[in-house]
Amino acid sequence: MRMARKLVIVVAVLAIIVVPMLADAQRMGYRPVTDQRLAEPEPANWLMTRGNYQGWSYSPLDQINTYNVKKLAPVWAFSTGVDSGHQAPLLVNNGIMFVATPYNQVVALEAKTGKLLWRYKKEMPEGLSVLHNTSRGVALYGDKVYLATHDCVLVALDATTGKVAWERKVEDWKTGYYMTLAPLVAKGKVMVGVSGGEFGVRGFVAAFDANSGQPTWKTYTVPAPGEKGSETWTGDTWKKGGGSVWITGTYDPALNLTYWGTGNASPWFGDQRPGDNLYTSSTVAINPDTGKLAAHFQYQWNESWDWDEPDAPIVADFTKDGRTVKGLIKPARNGYLYRLERSADKISFVSATPYVKQNVFKSIDPTTGRPTYNEDRIPRTGKRADFCPSLWGGKDWPFAAYNPKTAMLYIPANDNHCGYMEGKVQKYEAGKWWTGVDIPDIGFAVDKTARHFGEVQAWDVSGNKRVWSHLFPDSMNWGPVMTTGGGLVFNGGTNDRYFRAFDASTGEVLWQFRTNSGITAPPVSFAVDGVQYIGVASGWGVDPAFQQGLLSDLLGWPKDVPQGGVVWVFAVAQ
Amino acid sequence: MLPPCGGNGERLDRRTVLKAAVGLGLGATLCRVDVLAAEDDKTARPRKGDRFVFAYGERGGQVIALEDLPLGGPQQLAFPMDPVTKVIRDGSLLNQVALIRLDPAQLSADTRTEAAGGVVAYSAVCTHEGCPISMWHKDSKTLFCACHASRFDPADRARVVDGPAPRRLPMLPLGPIDRGIVAAGGFTGRVGRQTT
Numbered sequence: 016m017r018m019a020r021k022l023v024i025v026v027a028v029l030a031i032i033v034v035p036m037l038a039d040a041q042r043m044g045y046r047p048v049t050d051q052r053l054a055e056p057e058p059a060n061w062l063m064t065r066g067n068y069q070g071w072s073y074s075p076l077d078q079i080n081t082y083n084v085k086k087l088a089p090v091w092a093f094s095t096g097v098d099s100g101h102q103a104p105l106l107v108n109n110g111i112m113f114v115a116t117p118y119n120q121v122v123a124l125e126a127k128t129g130k131l132l133w134r135y136k137k138e139m140p141e142g143l144s145v146l147h148n149t150s151r152g153v154a155l156y157g158d159k160v161y162l163a164t165h166d167c168v169l170v171a172l173d174a175t176t177g178k179v180a181w182e183r184k185v186e187d188w189k190t191g192y193y194m195t196l197a198p199l200v201a202k203g204k205v206m207v208g209v210s211g212g213e214f215g216v217r218g219f220v221a222a223f224d225a226n227s228g229q230p231t232w233k234t235y236t237v238p239a240p241g242e243k244g245s246e247t248w249t250g251d252t253w254k255k256g257g258g259s260v261w262i263t264g265t266y267d268p269a270l271n272l273t274y275w276g277t278g279n280a281s282p283w284f285g286d287q288r289p290g291d292n293l294y295t296s297s298t299v300a301i302n303p304d305t306g307k308l309a310a311h312f313q314y315q316w317n318e319s320w321d322w323d324e325p326d327a328p329i330v331a332d333f334t335k336d337g338r339t340v341k342g343l344i345k346p347a348r349n350g351y352l353y354r355l356e357r358s359a360d361k362i363s364f365v366s367a368t369p370y371v372k373q374n375v376f377k378s379i380d381p382t383t384g385r386p387t388y389n390e391d392r393i394p395r396t397g398k399r400a401d402f403c404p405s406l407w408g409g410k411d412w413p414f415a416a417y418n419p420k421t422a423m424l425y426i427p428a429n430d431n432h433c434g435y436m437e438g439k440v441q442k443y444e445a446g447k448w449w450t451g452v453d454i455p456d457i458g459f460a461v462d463k464t465a466r467h468f469g470e471v472q473a474w475d476v477s478g479n480k481r482v483w484s485h486l487f488p489d490s491m492n493w494g495p496v497m498t499t500g501g502g503l504v505f506n507g508g509t510n511d512r513y514f515r516a517f518d519a520s521t522g523e524v525l526w527q528f529r530t531n532s533g534i535t536a537p538p539v540s541f542a543v544d545g546v547q548y549i550g551v552a553s554g555w556g557v558d559p560a561f562q563q564g565l566l567s568d569l570l571g572w573p574k575d576v577p578q579g580g581v582v583w584v585f586a587v588a589q
Numbered sequence: 590m591l592p593p594c595g596g597n598g599e600r601l602d603r604r605t606v607l608k609a610a611v612g613l614g615l616g617a618t619l620c621r622v623d624v625l626a627a628e629d630d631k632t633a634r635p636r637k638g639d640r641f642v643f644a645y646g647e648r649g650g651q652v653i654a655l656e657d658l659p660l661g662g663p664q665q666l667a668f669p670m671d672p673v674t675k676v677i678r679d680g681s682l683l684n685q686v687a688l689i690r691l692d693p694a695q696l697s698a699d700t701r702t703e704a705a706g707g708v709v710a711y712s713a714v715c716t717h718e719g720c721p722i723s724m725w726h727k728d729s730k731t732l733f734c735a736c737h738a739s740r741f742d743p744a745d746r747a748r749v750v751d752g753p754a755p756r757r758l759p760m761l762p763l764g765p766i767d768r769g770i771v772a773a774g775g776f777t778g779r780v781g782r783q784t785t
Contacts, residue, residue: 099718142682144720144782146736444645448723448735455726455733561738564751578753 045175046109048155050202054268058500059542061107063263064152064197065414066539069330070265072416072497074540078547079587080501084516084526087549088588091129095122095580100535101554102412103152103197104495105582107541111174114552114582115150115197119164122582123177126550127543129584133177137164145193146213147557151262151412152197154205156225163194163207169223171205181228185209191216191446197263199273201303204231208260212278212323215255215449220264220275220301232306236260236277236294244293244311252288255443257281258295262325262412270359272300272309274330274343278323282451284438285317286395292317296324298345298355300362312355312362314347315386319393320375320434321406321450322348328355329417329424333477335365344476346370346415346426348408352474353384366479370472371409371430375402396438396451405434405459407491407562413508414495414537421519423482425496425504426472431465432491434458459565468566471496471506473522483522489572493559495537505549507534510563510576514538514551514583531581535559546586554580631680634780635669635761639772641688641710642677644668650677653770658690658708663725664732664743665689666713669772683780685713686761687722687732688770689743697745703777706766711747712780715739717754719782732758 048062056062058075065072079087095101095116103115112126119137124130145165154161159180160172166188171180185207186192191214199206204222212218218236223229236258238244248256257280264275280288280295293311296318300310314324328343333354343355343362350373354365364384375393376386394400407429415426435458438451448454461468469492471485487509494508503525504517512533516526533555540549555563555576567574641653644666653667664687668679678684693707700709711732713722720736731740731750739752747758759778764771 142719144682144715144718144736146720148718148736442646447645447721453724453733454735454738455724455728557737560753564738 044109045111045158047157048108053156053200060109061104061539061541062155063106064104064537065263065265066497068201068266068268070327070414071329071331071419072414072495072537073418073499074497075500076540076542076547077500077502078542079499079503079540079549081503081518081525083587084501084503086588087516087526087528087585089528090548090584090586092584093122093124093129093131093582095120095552095554095582097580098556098578099554100147100149100556100559101552101580102149102535103552104537104539105550105552106153106155107539107550108155110543112550113153113155113160115153115162116580117148117150117554117556119150119162121153121160121162121172121177123174124582126541126548126584129582135172135177137162137166137170140166140188143188147195147210149195149557151195154198154200156200156205159225161198161200161205163196163198165193165195167192167194167209169198169205169207169228171228183223183228183230185221189446190214196261199264199266200225201266201268201273204303206264206273206303208264208275210259210261212257212259212281213448213450214446215257215281215443216259217254217256218258218260218277220260220306222303222306234301234306234308236299238293247291247293249289255281255449256288256292256295260325262327265327265330266303267330267357270357271302271304272357272359273303274327275299275301276323276325276327278325279321280318282438282441282449283319283321283436284394284396284451285319287438287440287451290317296322298324298328298343298362300357309360310362312364312384314353315349319395320402322408324348326410326412326414328353329415330357331417331419331476333422335477340365344417344424346410346424346428348410349373349375350404350409351376351379352426354476354479368479370426370474370481371428372403373409394436394438396440399435399437401433401435401458401460403433404429405432406457407432407558411493411558413493413535416496416498416504417476418498418519420500420502422476423519424474424476425498425519426474427492427494427496427506427508428470428472429468429491430470431462431468433460435460459562459569461566461569463570469509471504471517471522473504473519485517485522485524491559491562491566493533493535497538497540499540505538505551507538507551507553509533510572512553512576514553528585530583532578533559533576549585550583552580552582554578630671630674630676631678632684633678634775635678635684635686635772637772637774638672639669639678640672641667641686641770642670644679644685653688655690655706655708655766655770658688660690660692660707662689662691662730662743664713664722666721666723682721683714685721687711687713687758689732691744695744700744700746703760703762705763705770708763708766708770709743710761710763710772711741711743711758712761712776714781715754716756716758717752717782722758
């Protein structure tokens with residue numbers, strides 16, 4: 016009887032709480048996401064991680080602009096209920112917002128009001144722990160929401176109910192694989208990449224049928240013997256060669272090529288794996304239909320600084336010597352801003368210009384882009400070397416933004432920091448840390464005389480010159496950038512918890528708002544019922560928190576940047 | 590004769606009860622029950638009398654002796670082992686133990702009560718996110734979490750020295766060292782992360 020009573024109560028509660036939520040979502044008439052919509056996203060929506068396939072992090076909306084942005088005020092806020100690093104954009108499709116949180120939860124909200132529609136929580140296996148417990152977002156396609164999880168499962172959710180439509184194991188998490196990126200969807204395929212470069216995984220991008228979840232192709236970023244590029248590896252080092260893919264790719268529909276960034280080679284010290292080690296620390300172009308690796312560009316051969324290059328390049332054209340270049344633009348972790356040229360079977364080097372202090376490259380070949388190294392700056396097994404920037408690079412994963420109106424690139428940069436390491440040989444154990452150096456032995460240093468550390472830089476892409484910089488003397492910048500048709504640049508990323516709007520042309524700070532925590536998620540813009548909104552999740556954690564601890568010791572910065580995620584939505588006060 | 594399926598018939602534990610429950614069923618069934626019981630032993634939390642084996646590496650599975658632990662650290666990751674059946678309790682990552690040998694004079698009073706010959710044992714699962722406490726911070730002589738840099742003082746019942754961990758690592762009391770490194774009981778607190 017007691018069980019029956021409990022059951023009745025549970026059913027009643029579900030009827031009271033859940034049914035109206037589902038009804039709300041369904042009543043809103045969910046609009047399926049199509050290839051056409053992804054290729055030409057409506058300005059009112061933010062349908063994918065960086066706003067468009069080209070990775071611009073740009074909203075054409077201009078209702079909020081340089082004149083009225085000072086009146087920007089919160090409309091609603093939503094506490095995610097979890098801590099750690101919130102790094103996911105708020106995807107919006109016709110009034111419904113989807114938010115991925117750390118620990119692989121997904122929340123659906125009414126974008127106009129913040130009303131909760133549904134929440135999904137991935138159940139994790141006992142014993143699972145991951146280095147980065149964050150999520151960098153979900154993907155939308157058809158009537159589904161796709162989430163790549165820490166236990167290396169691709170989950171498809173019903174967009175209106177949050178119920179699981181299907182799940183598909185991508186890899187075995189016990190061997191060190193995990194996933195933190197937002198999937199990329201194109202032409203009916205859901206594409207994901209894997210993290211795990213610190214655990215001796217062999218990186219890959221894999222595609223699954225969006226409807227059924229059936230695996231379609233899997234392309235390793237480290238070639239097997241006999242495959243093109245395998246000559247850049249020695250012996251069996253390729254088997255645990257790293258090259259993880261932990262950030263969403265960009266896509267050029269005209270060339271039908273997706274572009275993915277790859278991470279460090281494993282272990283971290285190049286003398287333990289002689290060779291160039293393709294395709295680590297590279298951009299690779301992959302055909303979404305076949306998985307064929309069509310082209311690549313490697314930023315640093317035989318990588319030895321933990322300079323992952325996971326951030327996929329921005330697909331945008333620029334002019335050079337009077338010629339329009341079909342370009343790829345990437346501010347690399349190695350501290351250089353790259354301009355590349357894309358074609359069906361090649362990624363060609365155009366230019367590389369330092370945007371922060373870097374002391375490893377002696378030169379860069381003007382034709383191939385291949386660097387020569389200062390030997391003294393290469394850490395080896397049993398040999399310490401100091402190098403700048405540190406392993407967090409001139410820019411870590413947080414996205415730069417490209418504004419077609421100003422033709423400028425906006426980079427969340429970090430300067431005046433360096434690292435030092437000495438490698439050792441570590442025995443490989445599946446799923447265990449395997450870099451050649453333990454974390455407490457990774458050195459981090461700063462120039463204590465420097466005027467700044469974090470900054471926002473604006474670059475004229477065609478002119479290849481810096482136009483303005485906003486400097487942060489007391490913080491690094493861990494915030495992805497978003498820019499708008501209203502002539503604005505939005506960015507958080509600092510330890511003072513501020514969310515800022517800059518004039519895209521001049522860099523003047525036009526507005527700022529102190530949020531609950533530090534912002535490490537990409538800002539977005541969308542419109543509902545003709546009103547433009549700016550949205551961002553605030554939630555400090557993971558690498559920014561760890562680095563802040565080191566900076567507290569070095570510079571006396573406050574160690575305690577409060578954690579706990581909150582979704583903020585702003586509009587111009589009427 | 591029933592097929593030999595391993596285990597210790599003299600122990601009146603869950604395994605024995607399960608065997609009794611299936612009565613005179615097929616040997617294959619009993620064998621399966623025994624396998625399940627072995628799995629239980631592999632995942633069971635450490636208990637009084639357990640010994641410790643190297644968790645990983647070339648000596649993985651070998652019993653850890655006092656001499657295997659360098660005085661002053663670093664820690665050695667271990668799994669408990671049933672002293673009778675020799676089943677290693679590596680079926681759950683929550684059973685990872687950090688063994689470390691320190692100067693007994695440096696141990697706090699309430700650490701010393703659970704130590705043996707200067708050897709102390711802690712859960713090697715971080716109370717923050719459940720990551721392994723697999724690294725050693727030489728400068729501060731602390732146990733270091735590889736994920737989010739929490740540090741714990743092994744001389745003071747794994748007090749949190751730095752980082753996001755919300756509480757100490759549970760301790761595993763040890764018995765007299767003249768019998769080797771032996772658990773004197775189970776973990777003193779809940780193992781693993783604080784929240785779900």
